Amino acid sequence: MLADLPGSTDYGILSPDGETAYLLSDAGRDRPALLAVRRVTGSAGTAARRVEGSAGTAVRGVEGFSGAAARRVEGFSGTAARRPGVTPPDGRHRPAWPGLPGGGPQSYGAAAGREHAVAAERGEAVPTGLEHGVPTGSEHGVPGGRRHGVAAGPEPDGREHVVLAGRDDAELDQFALTPDGRWAVLVWNEHGRSALAVLDTGTGAVTPLPPLPADVVTSIRMSLDGATAVMAAESPDQPSHVLLCDLATGRYEEVAGLGRLAHAPRAELIEFTAHDGLDLAAWLYRPPAVQGPAPYLVYLHGGPEDQERPTFNPLYHNLLAAGIGVLAPNVRGSSGHGRAFREADDRELRFHAIEDVADCAAELVRLGLADPGRLACMGWSYGGYLTLAALVAHPRLFRTGIDVCGMSDFESFYARTEPWIAAAAVGEYGHPEQDRDLLRALSPLRRFDRLEAPLLVVHGVHDTNVPVHEAEQAVRAARARGVVCEELLFPDEGHEIRRPANRAVFVGRVVDWLTHHLVAPHH
Template identity: 50%
Template sequence: MTETFLPPPPDGTGGPRERAAANGVETARAEGAAPFVRTCVRAVATELPGGVWPAEAQPSPEPLLLPDAAVPVDALPRLLVSHGCWYPSVDPDGRHVAFVCDRTGVPQLWTGPLGGDDVHLLDADPHPVVEVSWSPDGQWIAYTTAPGGGEHTRVLCVRPDGTGRRILAGGEPGGSAHLGCWTHDGSALAVTVAGTPRGPAARDGRTALLTAPSHPPAAAGDPAAAAEPLPRTLSAYLVTPDGSAAPVLLASERDAASLRVCDVSRDGRLVLLRRGPRGRREALVVRTHDLRVTCEMPVADGDPWIGAFTPDARLLWLRSDHAREHAALYAVTLDRQGRRLSLSVAAERDDSGLELLALDRDGRSAVLSWNVRGVSELEVAAPTAPDNAGPSRAVPLPHEVVTKVAVTPDPDAPVVALSGSLRRPGVWWLPQGTALRTPWSSRDEDVAPGSHPPVRPVPMRPVARDGLDLGGWYYRAPGRPPTEPAPCVLHLHGGPEEQERPVFDPLYHELLGRGLDVFAPDVRGSSGYGRSFVDADLGRGRFAAIDDVADCASHAVLEGPADPHRLAVMGHSYGGYLVMASLVWHPYLFRTGVPVCGISDFTTFFAGTEPWLARSAAYKYGHPERDRELLHELSPMSRIDALRVPVLAVHGEHDSNVPPGESEQFVRAARERGVEAQLLVLRDEGHDFRRADSLRTFRRTAADWIQRHLAD
């Protein structure tokens, strides 16, 4: 067992950018740039629902040229046979795909043909790749990486042949950047950069500011400047991949939870933004010539790519749960200024939500992925009018869950990333409904080489003590008689708005191989069951979510084969919080718990987390000042004296979403009370574990721990 404690993070990271935008004005003058890239754009203060675009923006990004890092496949060390491929993006001809693959042990950027196995590794750096986007002109591939496995990401681009690699945004120390859309001609890429007006923000142990100050920030050199935490700013820019034109400011917001550019109209007049905290996402239409918001509308959580304009920008297709339980396809008609004229539902389902929306490059057809109680259903539709999505065709799928859709020039031949309970994540081509696995994705028979076969789960429908219907999936350990009581691990997902899906999870596979059943429930707050279910855990509803864990354990015992005397609980992120909470609210229910990257005290969490995450968390959990008493009641540390069972806490070294101190203080307090507790810290990992060696260590350590404590 590896045990370690990390020292608290130093005060402050990074320094101010050397070059700032002068008076918030950015002008691009390079010849050959798109017309709207050459336009001078000013950052003006514009009234918004609940806020204002501030006049000062985060300093614009500067491209940084990097050495080429493409590597021939035959020069790589032995590749993993059982690997995953995901997040595909197709070139303009529809023949090649850029994607993320972990066949070297870390998620990296690869390209390959749809019909061949001649794949290329375009960036051999060890920084995990998160998102990928091929430019519409085919000249560049943009992608996001997480240096050191942490949460501060950066945006890069590279030529399809592996040359010209450069950082476009997020390259400064302590900075962070996020990928937006390409302009339709491929001349510019939208990026969002995070920081303060005077450089990357430093956390000082005080609660992150959640609203803009009511007075102007103190000037540099003023003693008040050192005493007052700086507001965090998110700013969106258009940048040219080769640096031939100056960045163009599109939007900027203080104390923002999120800000992503999802589409730019073909004439450059309008921009579609997604903004706001979890549970209160908004779509905004912004005029580029004055940055004024002309239309706003609530949109669903989940996939950030919420929609797109038609070629004439008179219609906006949007995935939204506006005034409804489940997300649907909306048609928003716009006038020349981008103001909303009408709103109608173009495609909907009664009991399931639209999860993924991808429109072709002409805006005349769409691929819709619906979430039907955790399983995906795919269809190709032809939107023909605001109130009619036109004829649609169902596309059969070889596996249960679609995680990404990429359109090709042929509207009936999308490329999708698929996951399933019996396979690793892979990329499939679906021409005219025929499912073709790409040759560079793992074969189904290679999902778990040299071990027991994967297990297909069965759905379970627990009922909470207050009558609310819950959900989940039960995995039965292979070789065990159907009625024999089995040791069982409840695994709780993160979010809270994530959803348990029937996909192959190597952690579950490890536990099942030890003879342990796994029950993965969806407690209140999970997605996939409608807006009311997602919001059922807000405020004091969090106490009911903690009770849901106990009710799910009871259901696994009464309706399934779980042994009531051999139960364990584990979970990641919000699931890690629920593990800690369950152990102190229901101290005699489980024999042990494994919280992973979990919150143990909301006061210390709000003091240490990223400011934009604090903004979202305040809506979900409560405001750190106005709801201080509630957050204290909800914090597992407030009831630590009730802890009775051994705990193994796991955390990523560079996690700045839920800092490692949350696990450290829980383990320390448990030990002080004589309870067995250990802490596993994974090096070069953040909030999400991405490296094969780290994941292997985590799985084996957690399974060893649980197996030992559930032994008869």
Template identity: 50%
Template structure:
């Protein structure tokens, strides 16, 4: 573990002690599966050795084998359709800039193939049959490039602002590009020979198209989009029609759930659909694209992600988790829809019955907008000291997944409410865009509405409310503390923006460009951004605050927390400043994540005045 603590005029973390045992962490979490083409083996990521690394397991084997994927954390792994290579997206120092490496399935011939220098590399997938990868490299602009894993040969297809390569047609003559900023993306069809591009879907002025790929013969494009409906759906565009921008055909959509993710089979004749139902629980279905028949599959957990088909076999792999179920890899037989765990000891043997399951709670914002969130209650009668936890994004969602921090706080007698304020995903395009620009004032007020609700319903003890959050949630913590002084007794802000001016000046250029549609333009909207910046009213912050940041964070640079700590120190406001070396925006090493978790639990337990009597 590598930790640096800065504590000018702070309440020392060493003085904070736990009141009751915290539920034990699992030996490791397994996630992001990548099956071999024949479906006999599965590569996946696991942090059981300390940081996420690549492991391989035969589907019928009791033991897994760790591959020598290097010392840096691995964010994604993918198996080539010819079975000869594994591609790994690596985050050096945990930072947002990533590299693409390849290695043989036996761990040999490991080498870097993309993401050199200041470029960040992302893998969209493999072209059918061989070792050619569709890659996007991003620096000031995005570059769509094909990379041969065998030779390292690179072929640039296109360059542009906010550009991502999604797919290449079976004949190699066309490429599918995604363009645009957050919540306002669209698809373009690229003629590889001429470089000409054409927009695929009509501009409705609403929604975003985030996923897309070619159909089985290259004469159609399928896409996940909410440009034509309030909730995201699956549509198909016929490329043989003469119109320059044909109207899409709706293939799958629901009035009660948002289509969160689509995983196509390699032959593009069927897809796995991950549905996000109200509140964030997952449902899974399989759609045969030829017949249009869709059938439900039993979900092996409350929250699913990472679905992927094996190239040449009837096998679907995915990651499942729940409030007391750590992330685990599951296998689904598409013919029967039957799920089974990859790891033999998955299930009760790993998770036991420790921890609490949350309750979905509905409430209203101060302007009447419907809100919801997940409430974790300690044992015994309330009210309790209570912490409001704010997720990142903001286009993310609080869901009933595995969160050891929540369980640790509940074990200390602190209730946790994890709301989805306006701007969260999973509730439709209007809700996710409701905090854009000046709508952010409403998101900040939503946190205050949650505090009111918790007190009014007898959950929270007045005067003993805290708030915590990371990334955008860290920003909201600082924003609510300076805009609603006296409402909260303490806060923990992890990797949060404190001043939009310094954020835009110091973040990665592609992150800044993509954020304009959500936060505002740093020049055109300078006055709005100044007013929304917590540093503008930092003199209103007068409660104990713990600031946590990764030293290598170039998404929200570590200076965002440092300038808050400096301002609080100048006014003798109790605070802590914990800087984790070797980490970026996400804390990927298990020991560093546990350090942040322990510090957060201790800080809130102390400053919310948790007592032995309160624990019963």
């Protein structure tokens, strides 16, 4: 059968008896929640369901049933498919896709305007019978009172979908199930910081646990006796460490890690209003022992649907030690603030996200924190793109910029990136053929005649997500205009800088570059 769910599902695990799947899913909601998909003997199931939303939505499947969750792949041939694995009751983990041990993304072609289901055993995309959203069966509601799809046909053995735990003010980030399936430990994302709660899967009662001694939980598992939650956690002043929580007492214990760093600054969450009235939030790191307005870096995360959270970041520590403050915002399009905010930068709305960067700089100046003549902008991946876009949209706002693995031109990006990435990018940026004018207007390289700020470009030679060609053409264009531009290429890296020696070089080069442009001229 097919377990059809509205929205997207990122993670799931089966109950010990195999009758219930607990899923981390937005379930058609504004924010991710905990969803239970239970067997209902004798009821009619659903073969497929049309999912509302923009074209280019990823196909996600959940392993462990005789079928897999299906998502529409309409609007663009080759829309991305992704199927995260789910641990079966026997503890064995099957590959999410044949030939991809441990799971991973895979592309499946889909004729425009047709839905496809994912066959669990073969990992194939097959038509469901829905064409252009027209069903062959009857409509079905979704728990919660909102209709999110239409049924393509009944299955002899059905499932019911029940939202067990969801909040309007937070997103469910992770969860862990006790071995007997009685309890689930929920990790909520509350404006970027983690908070824990325990769910009784039988009654639905949710009990908050005491505040964590760390800011962000990055992973969680349960002990074999179900009494202890075992977590990896970190904070701006403490690297990743192992944290235990006794569920009966709510007591936390750190059992492995380096401890907190002395005199390390904490992250401050600030909120402000964007140019069009949208509420924005950012993490502020103040440089110690700096009197008056200071040099500041606006750091932009990737994604664009990632989220800046208060985790341990060696780059920030080194910048602060050099007297440079950091503002790390979640501009529109980021996760953690609901679906409407996450989709607020799609396609033509991307121009507003670029203006959000300027709003961040203006807020630093308004608060009296930053010297308006000593501002810099930097970002990785999508953040690198956003950096380039901000530099050409506001040529004199930033004294310098640093692009790390960012796209400079959408035409070349679509032509050279992985097919599954290109397909998934359509909903975010636009179709490479149908939206050619929009993509050209959004491409920083097309406006490099406005570039004035010195630029440092960093890239991994083996990057297949954003190929190094994006960096090379940006460097050529900047130098042709007479703009100071330096290039830092890592011949043994890809889209991320992973090797410790390379990370040290990267951090050192960035700190030196920003110190030269923001601090040294004012000594």
